[in-house]
Amino acid sequence: xxxxxxxxxxxxxxxxxxxxxxxxxxxxxxxxxxxxxxxxxxxxxxxxxxxxxxxxxxxxxxxxxxxxxxxxxxxxxxxxxxxxxxxxxxxxxxxxxxxxxxxxxxxxxxxxxxxxxxxxxxxxxxxxxxxxxxxxxxxxxxxxxxxxxxxxxxxxxxxxxxxxxxxxxxxxxxxxxxxxxxxxxxxxxxxxxxxxxxxxxxxxxxxxxxxxxxxxxxxxxxxxxxxxxxxxxxxxxxxxxxxxxxxxxxxxxxxxxxxxxxxx
Amino acid sequence: xxxxxxxxxxxxxxxxxxxxxxxxxxxxxxxxxxxxxxxxxxxxxxxxxxxxxxxxxxxxxxxxxxxxxxxxxxxxxxxxxxxxxxxxxxxxxxxxxxxxxxxxxxxxxxxxxxxxxxxxxxxxxxxxxxxxxxxxxxxxxxxxxxxxxxxxxxxxxxxxxxxxxxxxxxxxxxxxxxxxxxxxxxxxxxxxxxxxxxxxxxxxxxxxxxxxxxxxxxxxxxxxxxxxxxxxxxxxxxxxxxxxxxxxxxxxxxxxxxxxxxxxxxxxxxxx
Numbered sequence: 001x002x003x004x005x006x007x008x009x010x011x012x013x014x015x016x017x018x019x020x021x022x023x024x025x026x027x028x029x030x031x032x033x034x035x036x037x038x039x040x041x042x043x044x045x046x047x048x049x050x051x052x053x054x055x056x057x058x059x060x061x062x063x064x065x066x067x068x069x070x071x072x073x074x075x076x077x078x079x080x081x082x083x084x085x086x087x088x089x090x091x092x093x094x095x096x097x098x099x100x101x102x103x104x105x106x107x108x109x110x111x112x113x114x115x116x117x118x119x120x121x122x123x124x125x126x127x128x129x130x131x132x133x134x135x136x137x138x139x140x141x142x143x144x145x146x147x148x149x150x151x152x153x154x155x156x157x158x159x160x161x162x163x164x165x166x167x168x169x170x171x172x173x174x175x176x177x178x179x180x181x182x183x184x185x186x187x188x189x190x191x192x193x194x195x196x197x198x199x200x201x202x203x204x205x206x207x208x209x210x211x212x213x214x215x216x217x218x219x220x221x222x223x224x225x226x227x228x229x230x231x232x233x234x235x236x237x238x239x240x241x242x243x244x245x246x247x248x249x250x251x252x253x254x255x256x257x258x259x260x261x262x263x264x
Numbered sequence: 265x266x267x268x269x270x271x272x273x274x275x276x277x278x279x280x281x282x283x284x285x286x287x288x289x290x291x292x293x294x295x296x297x298x299x300x301x302x303x304x305x306x307x308x309x310x311x312x313x314x315x316x317x318x319x320x321x322x323x324x325x326x327x328x329x330x331x332x333x334x335x336x337x338x339x340x341x342x343x344x345x346x347x348x349x350x351x352x353x354x355x356x357x358x359x360x361x362x363x364x365x366x367x368x369x370x371x372x373x374x375x376x377x378x379x380x381x382x383x384x385x386x387x388x389x390x391x392x393x394x395x396x397x398x399x400x401x402x403x404x405x406x407x408x409x410x411x412x413x414x415x416x417x418x419x420x421x422x423x424x425x426x427x428x429x430x431x432x433x434x435x436x437x438x439x440x441x442x443x444x445x446x447x448x449x450x451x452x453x454x455x456x457x458x459x460x461x462x463x464x465x466x467x468x469x470x471x472x473x474x475x476x477x478x479x480x481x482x483x484x485x486x487x488x489x490x491x492x493x494x495x496x497x498x499x500x501x502x503x504x505x506x507x508x509x510x511x512x513x514x515x516x517x518x519x520x521x522x523x524x525x526x527x528x529x530x531x532x533x534x535x536x
Contacts, residue, residue, distance in 0.1 A: 014458075027357070034354045037347075038412050048407040055405055079304040086301045121521040123485045125397065126514070129502065134322045136314035143308075213395050216488065227489075230401050246393040262289040 055235055062243055063236035073215070073222035074244060080142040080211040080221050085204045087143070088150025095151060096158030103162060103188075116159070119152030124210045128219040139220035146207045146214070153206070157199045158192070165191040197263040201256035208252045212245055328507035329514075336509045340497050341516050347411055348493035349520070351486065352479040355418025360472055362423045367430035373442075374434060374460070384427070391424030396482045400491040409490035417491055418479050425478075426471055433467035434460060469535065473528045480524040484517050 064070070098104055099112035128145035135141050165188060173187040215223025222241060229237045282290070369375045370384035399420045403413035437460055445459045487495020494517060501509035 031354070031357055034350050037350060038354075038415065039410070040412060044407065044412075052406040055402075076308070079308040082300045082304040083308060086297075117522070118518075121481070121518050122514070123481050125485045125488065126498070126517070129498075130325070133325050135318045136311065136321075138311060138314070139308050140310045140314065209395055213397050216397060226398070227401070230405065242394070242398065245398075246390065249393045250389065259293055262286070262293055 058233075058235040059239035061236065062239035063234075064240045066237060066240075069225060070222070070241060070244060073225040073241075074248060076139055077211040077215070077221035077223070078208070078248070080139050080146060080214070081204065081208040084143045084146030084211065085150060085200070085207045088147040088207070089154060089200050089203070091147065092151050092154035092158060096155040097162065097184075099155060099159035100162035101159075102165075102167065112155075112159075116152055116155045119148050120156060121152075122148075124149040125213055125217055128214040129217045132218050137218040137220075142211060142214040142219035142221055145219060146210055149210065150203050150207060154199050154203050158196060161192045161195045161199075162188060194263055198260055201259050205249075205252055205256050209249060212248075325507070329511040331508065332511035332515055333506070333508035334512055336501075336506075336512045337516060340500070340509070341494065341513055344487070344494045344497040345516055345520060348483045348487075348495075349480065351411060351414040351418055351483040351491075351493050352476060355415045355483065356422060356472060356476045356479050358415065358419035359422035359426050359475065360468075362419060363427035363430060366423065366427040367434060368456075370427065370431040371434035373437070373439065374456075384431075388424045388427045388431075391420055391422075392428070393424075394421070396421035397485065397489060400486045400489050404490045409492070411492035414483060414486045414491035414493055417486055418483055421482070422475050422479060426475055429471045430464065430468060433464045433471075437463040470532065473531060477524055477528045481521055484521075 095112055095115065099109050099116060101109050104112075124145050127148045128141055131141035131144045135144065169191065170183060170187040173183050178186065211221050211223075212226075213221075213223045215221040215225065216227045218224060222245065226238065226241045226245075229235075229241060366384050366387050369377075369380045370388060372381070375381055375384075396417050400413055400417035403416045403420075407413050407416070441463070442455060442459045445455050450458070483493050483495075484498075485495050487493045487497070488499050490496070494513060498510065498513045498517075501507075501513055
């Protein structure tokens, strides 16, 4: 029964962490302050609920009578997604490789990394605006915008995947006197293929989602139809478009799960 | 007698890494990908005349974008930029609050009620399937243009993301601790607070930071449909063809996104 053992037994098992408490207080203060900026009041909530109810009532039943317009836009979105993913993935492979710091000297990785950072920073819809100016309205602008987005995402993850590989295998293949190309094919690719398929399917998924949106700025696909239906208050057509969108995106998600299973 | 003459032959069979079904599926995926690309290339409508003068148009655009009208930053950009950050932060916080019950319901080791689980899955999937711009269109139609629509759009889009990842983190929690706690007769709230919470805390902060980073990018475009933030400034500059103002807006978005990424990486290094 030394004094130290009794004090140890009496010690609070869950001591108060004042740092965490202070951080929580700051977070709470921020929320209160930021909510004040929202200009949220009871009247607006009530009016909003009324508008929301109105909108929901007009959305039911969804109006599929303009199905040909819907189908056309949807197909164009799918085409944008497919082509942008194909070109984007093809371009990301060399760029990602050039950005991998264990494969390339710094004077190559830095420009590659800067390019990836620029591609990543802007939302596809903003990039689409630029391309609409450059190549006019239509699917091409959407494709180019999503290629940029794909490079920003895949090239970055691909570079990280290459940086994490085990160099022992690379060394072993190199020791056999393999050429540079063979070193890549037989020591780098097998180590990153499964992860790469994962990134690619994720990006195809994400391109599919975004290809339905770039139409808002005139870059082709169902987005333009959706936006104009919103502006004309055709909420029953909006509902029809949204239902088809969700169906297509969910189908895409199941497809990508299957593809990932195949390449596991 | 052949075996005796050639002892290796019995073991000399062709080794294959994949079963026939696996190989067939791989070829099927490849075939699907190639045919999708071919069909899309043939069917997609690209007006070649637009393509011919694309380099010229691009050059013209760059000339109009440069030099950026930096004086516009004080007048029209700064306030909108701060608003964008508020939309992203408040949207993320709201999403965390909304996602907590959904994640608890979707985790199979916490909720055993199948009805609640299906409901949670439905909320998660529908939140993620609708793009934040569509959420913004919906909330602009309900609450009118402004920051509120933007915050709600970001929050509703993020609930699916945060809820899904948090639910998975909860399912991966070490059950030994939980069993020990329930053996002491701890009530459910205590099990959640002292059993699950310490285990998922790092995952939750990492998810929140990751989503905040994404939301900074996403909230920059919400203004295009009238949901507040820097997108409104961008839209105004675009509609009036002031390309030098557009480039100021684009530069400030670029700066904010890079800073946000640096902040997130730094915080992640320090606390996780």
